[in-house]
Amino acid sequence: MAATTQPVIVIGAGLAGTEAAWQIAQAGVPVILYEMRPQRQSPAHHSESFAELVCSNSFGAMASDRAAGLLHEELRRLGSLIFSKAREHQVPAGGALAVDRALFSEDLTRTLADHPLIEIRREELRSLPTDGIVVLCTGPLTSPDLAEDLQRFTGQDYCSFFDAASPIVTGESIDQTIAFRASRYDKGEAAYLNCPLDREQYLAFREALITAEQAELKDFEQESAKFFEGCLPIEELARRGEDTMRYGPLKPVGLFDARLGDWRDPENRSRRPYAVVQLRQEDRAGNLWNLVGFQTNLRWGEQKRIFQMIPGLTQAEFVRFGVMHRNTFINAPQLLDPSLQFRQRPTLLAAGQLIGTEGYSAAVAGGWLAGTNAARLALGRSPLVLPDTLVSGSLFRFISSAEPKYFQPMPPNFGILPNLEQPPRSKKDRYAAYRDRALQDLNGWQQVHSVGNPPSVPSLATAIAH
Incomplete structure (x- = not known):
C-alpha cells in the first residue's frame, strides 16, 4: 500500500480510541478523532472526558505472573499512553492497578487535545466513512445509526449481552469501627475496606x-438478554446457590482484621469472617469507595435498603447506584484478522469491547x-500481528479464530495461550513460565519491528511478581 498524508479517522474516544489516536499521531500521521459526547450521551457514561x-x-492485578498483570507489562513495554497515565494517577488498591478515574480521564483528554497531529471533533458519525483509513472504537454502546450502518456493512446482526456497574459510596459514611483495612493475604498496601459478615448476616443478605x-430493562429485549459470566450481577450470583457469593466477590479467604490479632496465629484462624464485602478506593483522596463485584440491576431504592444491611454500611451514602446496560459486539471470528x-x-x-474483548486492559491493547x-498502513507499511505467546496476541488470535456460533466476549487469561513445551506442575510456576516466555518473545518481536519501549527498567508489576 502506498503512503498517504490523508488523516486517519478514529471513531470513539474510549480507552481503545484514545490509545489508537495517540499511537497514530506519535507515528507522525494526522488523526481526526470523533467523539459524540456531549452532543449525544451514552446510557453508561457520566462525563465528557x-x-x-x-x-x-481498576485495571486488575499488577503482578506479571497473572494474566491481567502480564497484559499490563506488555502494554507498558509497547509504549501505551493509557498505562503511562494510569501509573501517574494510581490510587492504593493492594496488588491491583486502580486510578483516580476523574483525574485520569481529564489528563488523557488534555493530552490528546494538546497533540499537534490530533484534531478532535465533538460530533456523532452516523455512518462509516467510505474511504481512507478508519479505526472503529465505538464500544459496546455504539449509537443506533452507526450500529445500523455497521450491520449493513457486515451483513450481520450484533451479538449482545448485559453488563452492569457497581455502586459507589462516600468514605465518611462507612463505619470504620466495623470495616477493616486489609488486602488479601496482606499483599501490597492495605488499600481495601472490608465489611465482615457472620453466617446469619450473610444468609439474611442473600435472601x-x-x-x-x-429494575426494568426498558427497551432491551428480556428474552434475548444474556449475562457475561465475568461480570454477573450480585443478585444473579445469589440466586445460583447459597455459597456462590462466598466463592466469588464475598470470598473471605486471606482477609483478617488486624485489630483481632495476627491472622497467622492458628488460634485466630477460627475468627475469620464467614463472608466479606470489599470496597476499593475510587479516588486519590479516599472520598469515594466502590463495592467490589457488586454489579447490579436492582432498583435504586432496593440497592440502598439491601446494601445498607452490610455491617459497616448501615449509614452508607450512595453517590452512584449500580446500573445495568446492554453491551453489543460484532462476531469477530467471521469478520476480523488478528491484525484487527x-x-x-x-x-x-x-x-475495544466492540470486537468481543472484555475488560479495560484488553481495550487498551486493541x-x-x-x-x-x-x-x-498510512505510511505504506505492512500491518503487524502480535505473537500469540503474549496475552494480547493470544486474545486477538482467539477473537479472530473462535467458533463463530458460540462466540462470547473473552477477557485476558492464560487459558487461551499456547501450551508450554514442558509445563511446570504447580500453577504458580506455570504462570511464571507463561510470563517469562511472553516477555522474551515480546522483546525479540520489538527488536525486529522497532516498536515500543525497551525493557531496560523493571516495572512494578515484575517486581511484585518476584
Missing part, C-alpha cells in the same frame, strides 16, 4: 438479594494494535 472508566476504576425488585483489520475492507480496523496498524 476521554477514556472514561465506566464500571470500575434479600434474591427477593429484591429488579476487517477482512472485507483492510483499511477499516476495530478495537487500541494500541489497531492504532499502530492504521499508522503503518
Whole structure:
C-alpha cells in the first residue's frame, strides 16, 4: 500500500480510541478523532472526558505472573499512553492497578487535545466513512445509526449481552469501627475496606438479594438478554446457590482484621469472617469507595435498603447506584484478522469491547494494535500481528479464530495461550513460565519491528511478581 498524508479517522474516544489516536499521531500521521459526547450521551457514561472508566476504576492485578498483570507489562513495554497515565494517577488498591478515574480521564483528554497531529471533533458519525483509513472504537454502546450502518456493512446482526456497574459510596459514611483495612493475604498496601459478615448476616443478605425488585430493562429485549459470566450481577450470583457469593466477590479467604490479632496465629484462624464485602478506593483522596463485584440491576431504592444491611454500611451514602446496560459486539471470528483489520475492507480496523474483548486492559491493547496498524498502513507499511505467546496476541488470535456460533466476549487469561513445551506442575510456576516466555518473545518481536519501549527498567508489576 502506498503512503498517504490523508488523516486517519478514529471513531470513539474510549480507552481503545484514545490509545489508537495517540499511537497514530506519535507515528507522525494526522488523526481526526470523533467523539459524540456531549452532543449525544451514552446510557453508561457520566462525563465528557476521554477514556472514561465506566464500571470500575481498576485495571486488575499488577503482578506479571497473572494474566491481567502480564497484559499490563506488555502494554507498558509497547509504549501505551493509557498505562503511562494510569501509573501517574494510581490510587492504593493492594496488588491491583486502580486510578483516580476523574483525574485520569481529564489528563488523557488534555493530552490528546494538546497533540499537534490530533484534531478532535465533538460530533456523532452516523455512518462509516467510505474511504481512507478508519479505526472503529465505538464500544459496546455504539449509537443506533452507526450500529445500523455497521450491520449493513457486515451483513450481520450484533451479538449482545448485559453488563452492569457497581455502586459507589462516600468514605465518611462507612463505619470504620466495623470495616477493616486489609488486602488479601496482606499483599501490597492495605488499600481495601472490608465489611465482615457472620453466617446469619450473610444468609439474611442473600435472601434479600434474591427477593429484591429488579429494575426494568426498558427497551432491551428480556428474552434475548444474556449475562457475561465475568461480570454477573450480585443478585444473579445469589440466586445460583447459597455459597456462590462466598466463592466469588464475598470470598473471605486471606482477609483478617488486624485489630483481632495476627491472622497467622492458628488460634485466630477460627475468627475469620464467614463472608466479606470489599470496597476499593475510587479516588486519590479516599472520598469515594466502590463495592467490589457488586454489579447490579436492582432498583435504586432496593440497592440502598439491601446494601445498607452490610455491617459497616448501615449509614452508607450512595453517590452512584449500580446500573445495568446492554453491551453489543460484532462476531469477530467471521469478520476480523488478528491484525484487527476487517477482512472485507483492510483499511477499516476495530478495537475495544466492540470486537468481543472484555475488560479495560484488553481495550487498551486493541487500541494500541489497531492504532499502530492504521499508522503503518498510512505510511505504506505492512500491518503487524502480535505473537500469540503474549496475552494480547493470544486474545486477538482467539477473537479472530473462535467458533463463530458460540462466540462470547473473552477477557485476558492464560487459558487461551499456547501450551508450554514442558509445563511446570504447580500453577504458580506455570504462570511464571507463561510470563517469562511472553516477555522474551515480546522483546525479540520489538527488536525486529522497532516498536515500543525497551525493557531496560523493571516495572512494578515484575517486581511484585518476584
